Amino acid sequence: MSNLNLIKTVKDIPPEEYLAPGHRLCAGCGAPIVVRLALKAVPGPKIVVSATGCLEVATTIFPYTSWKVPWVHSAFENAAATASGIEAAFRALEKKKGAKKPKIIVFGGDGGTFDIGLQALSGALERGHDLLYICYDNEAYMNTGIQRSSATPKGAATTTSPAGRVIPGKLERKKDLIGIAVAHGVEYAATANPAYPVDLYNKLLKAAAVKGPTVIHYYTPCPTGWRSDPSRGIEIARLAVQTRIWPVYEYDHGTWRINIMVKKPKPVEEYFKLQGRFRHLLQPENKWLLEEIKKDVEENWNRLLKLAGLKT
Amino acid sequence: MKYKTWKDLPIGAVIPEPGSSVEYKTGTWRTFKPVIDQDKCIRCLLCWVSCPEPSIRRHEENRVSVDYDFCKGCGICANICPVKAIEMVSEL
Numbered sequence: 001m002s003n004l005n006l007i008k009t010v011k012d013i014p015p016e017e018y019l020a021p022g023h024r025l026c027a028g029c030g031a032p033i034v035v036r037l038a039l040k041a042v043p044g045p046k047i048v049v050s051a052t053g054c055l056e057v058a059t060t061i062f063p064y065t066s067w068k069v070p071w072v073h074s075a076f077e078n079a080a081a082t083a084s085g086i087e088a089a090f091r092a093l094e095k096k097k098g099a100k101k102p103k104i105i106v107f108g109g110d111g112g113t114f115d116i117g118l119q120a121l122s123g124a125l126e127r128g129h130d131l132l133y134i135c136y137d138n139e140a141y142m143n144t145g146i147q148r149s150s151a152t153p154k155g156a157a158t159t160t161s162p163a164g165r166v167i168p169g170k171l172e173r174k175k176d177l178i179g180i181a182v183a184h185g186v187e188y189a190a191t192a193n194p195a196y197p198v199d200l201y202n203k204l205l206k207a208a209a210v211k212g213p214t215v216i217h218y219y220t221p222c223p224t225g226w227r228s229d230p231s232r233g234i235e236i237a238r239l240a241v242q243t244r245i246w247p248v249y250e251y252d253h254g255t256w257r258i259n260i261m262v263k264k265p266k267p268v269e270e271y272f273k274l275q276g277r278f279r280h281l282l283q284p285e286n287k288w289l290l291e292e293i294k295k296d297v298e299e300n301w302n303r304l305l306k307l308a309g310l311k312t
Numbered sequence: 313m314k315y316k317t318w319k320d321l322p323i324g325a326v327i328p329e330p331g332s333s334v335e336y337k338t339g340t341w342r343t344f345k346p347v348i349d350q351d352k353c354i355r356c357l358l359c360w361v362s363c364p365e366p367s368i369r370r371h372e373e374n375r376v377s378v379d380y381d382f383c384k385g386c387g388i389c390a391n392i393c394p395v396k397a398i399e400m401v402s403e404l
Contacts, residue, residue, distance in 0.1 A: 231390060
């Protein structure tokens with residue numbers, strides 16, 4: 001991968017925009033940041049496939065569209081299957097007519113990736129279609145009213161896992177999407193975070209250069225669903241990394257790397273206190289859950305250290 | 313304005329014009345507006361890369377300005393600015 005022009009600073013990111021303003025995503029939404037960067041990073045012609053979700057409903061309200069690239073949406077569960085079909089059709093055209101194949105980019109939310117679209121994604125990864133799958137993970141079904149998904153972290157309050165006397169928010173762990181992708185034998189899979197735009201952009205470059213399926217799991221601050229201040233989205237995203245709750249790592253052709261090394265983690269409470277969905281965790285009666293989450297975070301970090309060969 | 317009926321729509325209700333959402337001005341959502349102090353700005357472009365709209369415009373020599381037609385006033389730019397060159401001013 002030495003022929004890739006990886007960037008060093010934000011200034012190296014090209015100025016052209018392929019996502020027009022005027023979309024109806026909430027103020028402070030983290031999803032358009034990855035869309036803007038992905039459309040800049042993927043070279044040449046591209047086709048975007050969107051799963052149902054905030055991004056799809058807010059960017060293409062008839063008669064307007066914010067996309068300056070070809071864009072298609074069909075249903076919630078089949079974004080990866082639609083993309084597979086497009087890729088296969090272009091492969092046939094390439095063979096018969098010599099037409100240059102565009103890169104297919106798929107955007108799915110956590111509901112459209114972790115839950116509803118998982119089997120379509122699994123099929124696309126297994127068949128080895130040449131596509132870049134980006135999951136913008138805002139950790140619940142925000143578009144339909146903050147219902148829990150399998151990407152919702154432990155302890156988060158949503159409308160279907162409300163924190164109260166019966167349960168202190170969601171009790172189950174978050175699914176490991178990168179683990180699932182790597183188990184399919186993909187060549188490149190990575191997590192990314194808007195607080196580290198250079199790392200995010202370089203990962204998009206690396207993923208776009210792979211001929212085959214790649215998965216990027218992107219952390220999306222959601223002020224509406226997380227009950228947080230819209231202006232502090234990027235700050236929360238950075239805290240998620242610095243508390244080791246959301247490690248930034250990649251799997252690159254057999255090698256695991258932790259891209260943002262966190263030597264001295266900040267206390268998880270700092271991350272929780274900025275978000276209304278975690279407010280109850282700081283109450284004394286939920287201390288047991290907080291301790292459990294701390295243990296999970298440490299376990300996950302140690303697992304990644306072992307994968308990266310930094311610990312035996 | 314005369315509304316279109318279903319007979320006037322393109323087949324499949326596709327939207328043939330790319331980036332047409334610029335006709336919809338989301339700037340009306342705003343209650344606080346970001347004001348950039350160009351003397352303090354160090355041209356790091358963090359606000360530009362983090363703007364969700366994008367309503368921060370990038371000019372020559374990495375100067376930035378705000379497009380108030382679309383800025384929803386989320387305040388991410390003011391919060392991320394390392395030299396506090398962006399101030400959120402109330403519009404009420």
